[in-house]
Amino acid sequence: MSKLHIETTINREPAEFLCEPHETLLSALRNGVGLTGTKEGCATGDCGACSILLDGRLVPACLVLAPEAQGRSITTIEGLSRGAALHPLQQKFLEHAALQCGICTPGFIVAAKALLDAKPDPSEEETRYWLAGNLCRCTGYDKIVRAVLDAASEMKGSTA
Amino acid sequence: MTAPRTFKYVGTRPIRHDGVDKVTGRASYGADPSWPGMLHGFVLRSPHAHARIVSIDTKAAEAMPGVHAVITGRDLPETTAQIALGEAAIDLRDIGDNALARTKVLYDGHAVAAVAATTIDIARQAAAAIAVVYDVLEPVTNIDRAIAADAPILHPALRTKGAPSAADDATNVASRLELKRGDVDAGFAEADVVVEREFRTPMVHQGYIEPHACIARCGEDGRAIVWCTTQGPFVVRDACAAIVGLDPANVKVVPSEIGGGFGGKIVVYLEPLALALARKAQRPVKIVMGRDDVFRATGPTSGSKVRVKLGAKRDGTIVAASASLWYEAGAYPGSPVGAGAMCMLAAYKVPNFLIEAYDVVVNKPKVAAYRAPGSPIAAFAMESVVDEIARELKIDPIELRLANANAEGDRAPYGPKYGPIGLQQILDAARGHPHWRAPLGPNQGRGFAVGFWFNAGMNSSATITLNGDGSAAIVTGNPDIGGTRAAQALMAAEELGIPVERVRSNVGDTDGSGYTDVTGGSRVCYATGMAVIRAAEDAREQLRARAATIWNVSKDDVGWEDGRAIPPAGTEKAAPMTVAELAAKMTQTGGPIVGRASLYAPMAGPAFGAHICDLEVDPETGRSRIVRYTAFQDVGKAVHPGYVEGQMQGGVAQGIGWALNEEYIYSPDGVMENAGFLDYRMPVASDLPMIETVIVEVANPLHPYGVRGVGEVPIVPPLAAVANAMRDATGIRFTALPLSPPRVLEAIEAAAAVPVEA
Numbered sequence: 001m002s003k004l005h006i007e008t009t010i011n012r013e014p015a016e017f018l019c020e021p022h023e024t025l026l027s028a029l030r031n032g033v034g035l036t037g038t039k040e041g042c043a044t045g046d047c048g049a050c051s052i053l054l055d056g057r058l059v060p061a062c063l064v065l066a067p068e069a070q071g072r073s074i075t076t077i078e079g080l081s082r083g084a085a086l087h088p089l090q091q092k093f094l095e096h097a098a099l100q101c102g103i104c105t106p107g108f109i110v111a112a113k114a115l116l117d118a119k120p121d122p123s124e125e126e127t128r129y130w131l132a133g134n135l136c137r138c139t140g141y142d143k144i145v146r147a148v149l150d151a152a153s154e155m156k157g158s159t160a
Numbered sequence: 161m162t163a164p165r166t167f168k169y170v171g172t173r174p175i176r177h178d179g180v181d182k183v184t185g186r187a188s189y190g191a192d193p194s195w196p197g198m199l200h201g202f203v204l205r206s207p208h209a210h211a212r213i214v215s216i217d218t219k220a221a222e223a224m225p226g227v228h229a230v231i232t233g234r235d236l237p238e239t240t241a242q243i244a245l246g247e248a249a250i251d252l253r254d255i256g257d258n259a260l261a262r263t264k265v266l267y268d269g270h271a272v273a274a275v276a277a278t279t280i281d282i283a284r285q286a287a288a289a290i291a292v293v294y295d296v297l298e299p300v301t302n303i304d305r306a307i308a309a310d311a312p313i314l315h316p317a318l319r320t321k322g323a324p325s326a327a328d329d330a331t332n333v334a335s336r337l338e339l340k341r342g343d344v345d346a347g348f349a350e351a352d353v354v355v356e357r358e359f360r361t362p363m364v365h366q367g368y369i370e371p372h373a374c375i376a377r378c379g380e381d382g383r384a385i386v387w388c389t390t391q392g393p394f395v396v397r398d399a400c401a402a403i404v405g406l407d408p409a410n411v412k413v414v415p416s417e418i419g420g421g422f423g424g425k426i427v428v429y430l431e432p433l434a435l436a437l438a439r440k441a442q443r444p445v446k447i448v449m450g451r452d453d454v455f456r457a458t459g460p461t462s463g464s465k466v467r468v469k470l471g472a473k474r475d476g477t478i479v480a481a482s483a484s485l486w487y488e489a490g491a492y493p494g495s496p497v498g499a500g501a502m503c504m505l506a507a508y509k510v511p512n513f514l515i516e517a518y519d520v521v522v523n524k525p526k527v528a529a530y531r532a533p534g535s536p537i538a539a540f541a542m543e544s545v546v547d548e549i550a551r552e553l554k555i556d557p558i559e560l561r562l563a564n565a566n567a568e569g570d571r572a573p574y575g576p577k578y579g580p581i582g583l584q585q586i587l588d589a590a591r592g593h594p595h596w597r598a599p600l601g602p603n604q605g606r607g608f609a610v611g612f613w614f615n616a617g618m619n620s621s622a623t624i625t626l627n628g629d630g631s632a633a634i635v636t637g638n639p640d641i642g643g644t645r646a647a648q649a650l651m652a653a654e655e656l657g658i659p660v661e662r663v664r665s666n667v668g669d670t671d672g673s674g675y676t677d678v679t680g681g682s683r684v685c686y687a688t689g690m691a692v693i694r695a696a697e698d699a700r701e702q703l704r705a706r707a708a709t710i711w712n713v714s715k716d717d718v719g720w721e722d723g724r725a726i727p728p729a730g731t732e733k734a735a736p737m738t739v740a741e742l743a744a745k746m747t748q749t750g751g752p753i754v755g756r757a758s759l760y761a762p763m764a765g766p767a768f769g770a771h772i773c774d775l776e777v778d779p780e781t782g783r784s785r786i787v788r789y790t791a792f793q794d795v796g797k798a799v800h801p802g803y804v805e806g807q808m809q810g811g812v813a814q815g816i817g818w819a820l821n822e823e824y825i826y827s828p829d830g831v832m833e834n835a836g837f838l839d840y841r842m843p844v845a846s847d848l849p850m851i852e853t854v855i856v857e858v859a860n861p862l863h864p865y866g867v868r869g870v871g872e873v874p875i876v877p878p879l880a881a882v883a884n885a886m887r888d889a890t891g892i893r894f895t896a897l898p899l900s901p902p903r904v905l906e907a908i909e910a911a912a913a914v915p916v917e918a
Contacts, residue, residue: 020281030191030192031194035185036185036189036191036192036193037184037185037186039189039191039369039370040191040371040448041369041370041419041837042836042837043450043451044451044836044837044838046836046837046838047369047451047837049369076185077184077185078185078186086180086183093179094175094183095175097173097643097800097802097803097805099179099182099183100641100642100803100806100807100810101369101370101417101418101419101420101421101641101642102178102182102417102419103368103417103420104369104419105182105183106185109183124850128845128846128848129846131844131845131846132844132845132846132847133844134845135367135369135837135842135844136369137366137367137368137369137420137810137813137814137842138420138642138806138810139806139809139810139813140806140809140810140811140812140813140843140848140851141809141813141843141844141845141848142805142809142848142850142851143806143809144845145850146850
């Protein structure tokens with residue numbers, strides 16, 4: 001039983017962890033690094049609760065092997081707020097009551113960040129299809145979609 | 161009648177107090193913590209739907225390095241204890257047997273052993289090394305087979321409770337309930353039109369995104385702590401104590417943040433196993449379910465067969481109804497068929513009816529509560545038939561319902577007389593809404609349906625501690641599953657007259673909060689809210705007494721207005737004092753101020769919802785899409801309208817999933833074939849439109865602000881609203897759910913193949 005030593009970047013900081021060769025990145029983040037904001041809802045890539053950015057690309061951490069993080073850059077929900085300031089998406093989720101139980105919320109916010117990174121001014125339909133990989137059982141998605149569209153319009157305003 | 165109260169905070173939309181933790185990933189859910197020295201548990205589950213356990217050999221597993229404890233059903237004492245839960249009682253013998261099978265396995269996924277080891281990999285390997293010998297029996301996986309004369313019997317000792325004759329045969333029918341009024345035969349004889357149909361719905365799961373998870377530890381002194389994701393920490397405490405064989409006073413349950421429940425996180429599954437393993441290993445043990453475990457062994461709600469016959473006069477007056485309901489209970493008695501029977505006719509004045517309800521055990525997981533348990537299934541059948549009556553009589557579906565709608569003073573079919581209810585008001589609101597008259601496009605149809613739920617009251621406790629700066633902290637025993645902390649803070653702010661941001665709501669553990677029933681039954685904002693209001697009143701009375709001390713006057717002469725104690729007229733030097741000013745002097749005037757309240761609310765405010773659904777079907781593929789949806793609901797009083805709307809939208813989305821796609825699929829030998837989110841298809845963002853909500857407020861006289869409870873009603877109408885829209889779009893009456901593309905396409909093609917008669 002020998003573990004692999006992985007050096008990577010997590011939320012803009014150098015990080016390292018030990019993992020089993022077959023361990024998922026989700027498990028390594030939660031159990032090895034202690035970043036439990038990334039949630040496990042299914043472990044089969046169907047629910048999006050473990051959404052992270054790997055070199056800027058949106059992936060479910062449950063479908064990535066932990067050793068694959070070697071030399072890569074990972075962004076998790078814990079990396080979205082800067083200091084005391086929430087990310088506009090986090091603020092809009094709060095203002096729109098876009099969370100109920102909150103378990104899917106980190107995954108949605110990370111997925112929505114990836115959307116706005118790729119497409120700063122999405123339509124409602126584009127937003128719905130982009131977020132179709134994230135399951136929410138509480139909200140019916142209405143307020144989530146509104147929060148993302150509102151965040152997009154605010155972020156566009158602030159960078160213009 | 162007094163004038164309606166005007167509110168300063170109630171009805172506003174503050175940011176929820178637990179919100180920042182939940183958008184930053186800091187909030188701690190069931191699986192998130194790790195405890196020092198913690199072991200990892202894994203549960204071995206039956207691959208068979210129905211089998212006798214001949215033997216379980218755990219020796220090889222126990223011998224593996226890293227394995228600290230292995231348990232089987234023999235490690236749990238049999239208990240006959242029960243937990244009262246509203247009108248129902250949870251039979252802990254069944255709950256214990258369900259958590260870990262003793263002599264028989266009764267469904268695919270039934271737990272047979274559990275292992276605790278230093279890593280999850282070792283625990284999994286050890287579980288695989290446990291040798292279980294099964295004597296496999298024929299499974300019973302549907303109602304028709306279960307009630308057949310030659311059906312295999314799940315529980316040889318089971319007899320039908322409430323059977324009309326004194327039958328003493330072994331059976332799979334656990335109970336029979338009858339509701340009756342008037343003379344049904346005479347009623348149908350009066351009818352100008354009679355519609356009779358039989359409906360089927362499959363088992364569906366609550367589908368919370370967070371799998372069950374817990375950590376337990378048990379000390380040398382016998383004291384235990386269980387951390388878990390639950391809707392009912394006190395239920396977990398009492399159930400764990402009885403099942404594992406501990407004194408409840410020695411068990412403290414600490415509820416984590418909860419990632420959804422919808423009724424499915426009330427009973428225990430993993431908690432007694434983790435506790436028994438922890439006791440045996442003398443180390444903390446964490447167990448987390450995989451999604452396949454969640455599907456195979458928790459939840460779901462009943463599959464059903466419902467037969468309804470409804471008779472009306474030409475003018476639309478309903479004169480008679482008869483119905484038979486069979487609900488699958490899963491492996492142990494206890495489907496919500498009684499509730500379904502009681503809800504079925506709740507909306508209508510029906511002078512003559514006879515409803516029979518049967519609770520049927522089958523070799524599938526033991527059902528758990530699911531949002532308005534039993535009512536959506538009954539409403540699917542009833543509201544589909546009401547739609548057919550409206551079509552036959554060529555009466556507008558809302559007008560037909562208005563003509564028969566119950567109102568205050570009418571006797572509910574389940575017994576009591578209704579107080580003020582908002583059924584007619586929501587029907588009026590729907591009739592006048594632009595959605596009801598909006599044009600439909602090609603291949604589109606519109607459906608309408610109403611739904612009912614009792615809502616619950618029961619036991620609640622609350623404390624409010626004032627801080628020296630005039631802020632306040634609430635503690636209640638209800639895990640916050642969808643914004644109840646914010647609602648409680650609004651109510652306390654309203655009573656104390658301090659800004660809502662200055663009130664912090666906390667969820668206590670079973671030692672730190674007064675006894676409180678589950679987060680369920682749409683009861684938290686109503687009953688626990690009432691406890692918060694009374695606790696705030698208690699704190700306010702103490703503040704008035706402190707002001708009286710400061711001013712050297714009688715407390716009775718101290719007024720209270722907008723968060724300030726008001727001195728009696730003629731008290732020369734005294735000025736009104738705010739909560740903050742009074743709180744700053746607490747130490748000098750008698751010490752800390754803690755407002756407390758505990759209550760039992762025997763009744764709640766029953767509520768109705770009405771939904772309009774527009775659906776478009778693709779005749780080439782059978783795929784349908786919801787294009788517009790509007791939900792109307794009498795909520796009594798919306799304390800935080802944002803979270804009220806959220807409950808309505810979420811209930812609609814779950815109901816649409818139930819109507820269109822969700823179902824448990826079993827192989828002939830009783831193995832669940834779609835135990836994952838890929839094959840159990842819940843609605844995603846691209847499946848749904850915005851869901852419009854119309855909040856109607858008919859005050860519930862049992863609550864100081866008129867709150868009724870909101871969470872459950874909105875899942876009741878969608879099954880029928882969607883099916884009625886499908887009928888409108890295709891001309892086909894579907895009587896079985898889900899309305900998945902293959903089923904719809906088959907029916908469209910069959911209808912097209914039938915030659916049209918001239």
